[in-house]
Amino acid sequence: MTYQFPENFWWGSAASGPQTEGVFAGDNKEQSIWDFWYDAAPQKFFNQVGPDKTSQFYQKYKEDIALMKATGHNSFRTSIQWSRLMANPLTGEVNQTAVAFYNQVIDELIAHHIEPFINLYHFDMPLVLQAKGGWENRDVVELYVQFAKTCFELFGDRVKKWFTHNEPIVPVEGGYLYGWHYPDKVNLKAGIQVLYHEVLASAKAIAVYHSMGLAGEIGIILNLTPTYPRDAQNEADVKAAAFVDGFFNRSFLEPSVKGYFPADMVAWAKGNDLMPQTTTEDLAVISENTVDLLGVNYYQPRRAKAKESVLESRPEGLLPEDFYDVYDMPDKKMNPYRGWEIYEKGIYDTLINLKENYGNIRCFISENGMGVEGEERFVNAQGMIEDDYRIEFVTDHLKWVHQAIQEGSNVQGYHMWTCMDNWSWLNAYKNRYGFIAVDLDNDAKRTIKKSGYWFKTVSDNNGF
Numbered sequence: 001m002t003y004q005f006p007e008n009f010w011w012g013s014a015a016s017g018p019q020t021e022g023v024f025a026g027d028n029k030e031q032s033i034w035d036f037w038y039d040a041a042p043q044k045f046f047n048q049v050g051p052d053k054t055s056q057f058y059q060k061y062k063e064d065i066a067l068m069k070a071t072g073h074n075s076f077r078t079s080i081q082w083s084r085l086m087a088n089p090l091t092g093e094v095n096q097t098a099v100a101f102y103n104q105v106i107d108e109l110i111a112h113h114i115e116p117f118i119n120l121y122h123f124d125m126p127l128v129l130q131a132k133g134g135w136e137n138r139d140v141v142e143l144y145v146q147f148a149k150t151c152f153e154l155f156g157d158r159v160k161k162w163f164t165h166n167e168p169i170v171p172v173e174g175g176y177l178y179g180w181h182y183p184d185k186v187n188l189k190a191g192i193q194v195l196y197h198e199v200l201a202s203a204k205a206i207a208v209y210h211s212m213g214l215a216g217e218i219g220i221i222l223n224l225t226p227t228y229p230r231d232a233q234n235e236a237d238v239k240a241a242a243f244v245d246g247f248f249n250r251s252f253l254e255p256s257v258k259g260y261f262p263a264d265m266v267a268w269a270k271g272n273d274l275m276p277q278t279t280t281e282d283l284a285v286i287s288e289n290t291v292d293l294l295g296v297n298y299y300q301p302r303r304a305k306a307k308e309s310v311l312e313s314r315p316e317g318l319l320p321e322d323f324y325d326v327y328d329m330p331d332k333k334m335n336p337y338r339g340w341e342i343y344e345k346g347i348y349d350t351l352i353n354l355k356e357n358y359g360n361i362r363c364f365i366s367e368n369g370m371g372v373e374g375e376e377r378f379v380n381a382q383g384m385i386e387d388d389y390r391i392e393f394v395t396d397h398l399k400w401v402h403q404a405i406q407e408g409s410n411v412q413g414y415h416m417w418t419c420m421d422n423w424s425w426l427n428a429y430k431n432r433y434g435f436i437a438v439d440l441d442n443d444a445k446r447t448i449k450k451s452g453y454w455f456k457t458v459s460d461n462n463g464f
Contacts, residue, residue: 002463002464003398003399003402003463003464004462004463005402005405005462005463006405006412007462009412009413009414009462010074010075010115010364010412010413010414010415011072011073011074011075011413011414011455011458011459011462012068012072012073012074012075012076012077012114012117012413012414012415012416012419013068013071013073013076013077013415013416013417013418013419013434013435014076014077014078014117014366014367014415014416014417014418014419015057015076015077015078015417015418015419015420015422016078016079016119016122016123016124016166016422017078017079017080017081017084017122017124018032018034018051018054018079018081018122018123018124018423019051019054019055019122019418019422019423019424019425020054020055020057020078020420020422020423021054021055021056021057021058021081021084022051022052022053022054022055022056022057022058022059023035023051023052024058024059026097027058027084027097027098027101028087028095028097028098029081029083029084029095029098030083030084030086030087030088030089030095030126030127030128031083031126031127031128032051032081032082032083032124032125032126032127033124033125033126033127033130033134033181033182033183034050034051034123034124034182034425035050035051035052035083035127036127036130036182037182037184038050038051038052044426045426045428046426046427046428046429046430047428047429047430048428049423049428049429049440050428051423053423053440054422054423055420055421055422055423055438055444056443056444057078057420058101060444060446061104061105061108062108063446064419064420064436064446065105065108065109065112065114066112067419067420067436067446067448067452068109068112068114068419069112069113069114070448070452070456071419071435071436071448071452071453071455071456072455072456072457072458072459072460073114073419073459074113074114074115074459075114075115075116075117075161075413075415076109076114076115076116076117076415076419077116077117077118077119077161077163077221077295077366077415078105078116078117078118078119079118079119079120079121079122079124079166080102080118080119080120080151080155081098081122081124082120082121082124082125082126082144082147083124083125083126083127084098084101085098085099085102085147085150085151086126086147086150088128089126089128089129089143089147090128090129090143092146092147092150094150094154099154102154102155103154103155106118106155106158106159107158110158115160115161116158116159116161117161117163117366117415118151118155118159118161118162118163119162119163119164119165119166119221120144120147120148120151120162120163120164120165120205121144121164121165121166121168121198121201122165122166123166123167123170123171123174123181123425125140125171125182129143130182130183134175134183134194135171135193135194135197135198135201136190136193136194136197137197138197138277140197140201141197141200141201141204142204144201144204144205145201145204145205145208148164148205148208148209149205149208149212152208152209152212152214153212156209156212156214156216157214159216160215160216160217161216161217161219161293162209162216162217162218162219163218163219163220163221163295163366164201164202164205164206164218164219164220165198165201165202165220165221166221166295166297167221167222167223167297168195168198168199168202168220168222168252169195169222169223169248169249169251169252170223171194171198172191172192172194172195172198173191173248174425175191175194176188176190176191176194177191177319177320180425180426181425186314186316186319187316187317188274188317188318188319188320189273189274189276189317192269192274192275192276193276193277195251195252195276196276196277196278197276198252199252199255199256199261199286200282200285200286202220202256202291203255203285203286203288203289203290204285204289205218206218206289206290206291207285207288207289210289217292217293218291218292218293219256219291219292219293219294219295220252220256220291220294220295221294221295221296221297221366221367222249222252222253222256222294222295222296222297223297223298223299223367224249224253224296224297224298224350225248225249225298225299225300225301225302225346226245226249226301226302226346226349226350226353227241227242227244227245227248227249227301227302227303227304228241228301228302228303228304229241229303229304229305229327230303230304230305230306230327230329231305234306236305236306237304237305237306237327239306240304240305240306240307240323240324240325241302241303241304241324242264243264243268243304243320243323243324244302244304244320244324245302246262246264246265246268247265247320248302248320250262250265251265253358255286255290256290256291256294257290257291257294257358257359257361258290258358259286259287259288259289259290260283260286260287261286268323272318274318291361292362293361293362293363293364293412294354294358294361294362294363294364295363295364295366295367296350296351296354296363296364296365296366296411297365297366297367297368297417298346298347298350298365298367298368298397299340299367299368299369300340300341300342300343300346301341301343301346302326303326303327303328303329303341304324304325304326304327305324305325305326305327306324306325307322307323307324307325308325309325329341335370335371335372337371337372337373337374337431338370338371338372338431342370342393344396344397344399344400345400347365347368347397347400347401347404348400348401348403348404351363351401351404351409351411352404352407352409354409354410355404355407355408355409355410360408360409360410361410362410362412363409363410363411363412364411364412364413364414364415365397365401365411365413365414365415366415367415367416367417368394368397368414368415368416368417369390369393369394369416369417369418369433370389370390370393370394370433371424371430371431371432371433372387372389372390372431372432372433373430373431373432375387375432375437375449383447384447384448384449384450385437385447385449385450386449386450387449387450387451388450390449390451391450391451391454394416394451394455395464398414398458398464401414402463416433416435416455417433418433418434418435419434419435419436420434420435420436420437420438420446421433421434421436421437421438422434422438434449435448435449435451435452435455436448436449436452437449
């Protein structure tokens with residue numbers, strides 16, 4: 001069977017500034033929470049590889065963009081690091097070295113006919129702002145809006161696709177619930193205040209962008225994890241799944257697309273003394289500034305069942321898991337390296353949900369991919385990694401994206417995570433995701449994997 005995609009479909013990949021750029025003498029970058037955390041606790045990071053040792057995109061961007069072209073990219077998403085662009089995030093003073101770098105990257109992409117998709121926040125809070133409480137602090141929302149406006153002014157003449165946040169639920173989960181992001185707290189109420197401020201920051205940045213009359217569009221990138229009850233006939237399981245979907249998906253999806261927070265989650269927060277501080281003016285801003293375009297990151301589903309285990313009493317208070325139990329479905333297909341379920345139909349279910357319940361908003365798959373440990377095992381005699389498992393993974397997901405398009409989904413493109421193997425927070429380089437291998441022991445030497453050559457054929461044929 002031939003899977004043909006619509007004309008002008010976006011083929012490419014996604015990455016981020018903090019995960020690819022690295023830190024170099026004379027780059028004048030300020031510290032982010034990741035730079036600080038690595039300095040303070042390097043043992044938390046796999047093989048003690050920190051954000052200074054990322055994929056060296058800062059120095060190798062010309063080579064990398066040529067490799068993007070060689071792997072079929074017509075579009076590429078990365079992020080502008082707040083801590084790199086702003087010499088002083090408190091005063092709005094700009095780092096001119098960073099301005100020159102980002103201008104060169106954008107111009108180089110355009111010269112190769114690769115459209116830049118630029119995201120503004122990818123988990124990289126400047127340390128000086130984290131010292132004020134980070135997203136817990138209302139003032140940081142205004143400083144973020146100033147940063148966003150600076151980006152639009154500097155680069156908005158050429159960048160036509162902007163995104164306010166990548167996966168804004170992750171700073172909540174990682175930073176305030178489960179300990180895999182700084183500030184490494186366990187405080188659900190503070191996490192919900194962070195959630196609220198991220199939504200507000202997004203809406204305010206959208207308002208500024210639209211007020212500037214630039215010829216482009218602005219959206220948000222959400223990791224939508226379709227949530228399935230253990231038993232669809234069991235009311236308690238269905239209710240548990242609705243809670244999980246509400247907390248992890250709809251808490252950002254509804255305000256971003258519809259302009260208001262989900263009523264069931266507001267009621268839950270009120271009932272458990274978890275409500276954030278809000279104002280009527282804020283809610284009006286959120287209501288009036290919804291997204292033009294939605295990025296959808298899809299890796300795995302969630303499965304939930306009614307609470308069966310005993311509620312833990314813990315000094316730090318409630319967690320989302322106090323309201324449901326994770327359902328460990330037997331015989332599920334797994335990526336054993338990442339410990340994640342592989343469920344290709346979830347990408348279709350997500351797109352159909354957007355079609356049926358969110359006005360069929362224009363969207364694209366902004367991340368989907370497979371992290372594998374020890375890929376050097378698959379190097380052939382020519383020195384190329386034969387990652388047939390990645391080709392199969394992407395193919396199987398694209399078939400479901402194609403099915404959603406046949407049924408009227410407004411999905412515009414597919415970006416894999418990621419272009420070249422990159423640094424993944426506490427996991428560092430444990431799992432590799434790229435179309436292009438990076439040899440950390442050999443000056444980050446790049447080699448296209450089998451999947452990279454395959455992806456070019458998909459892009460060239462606009463299908464497979």
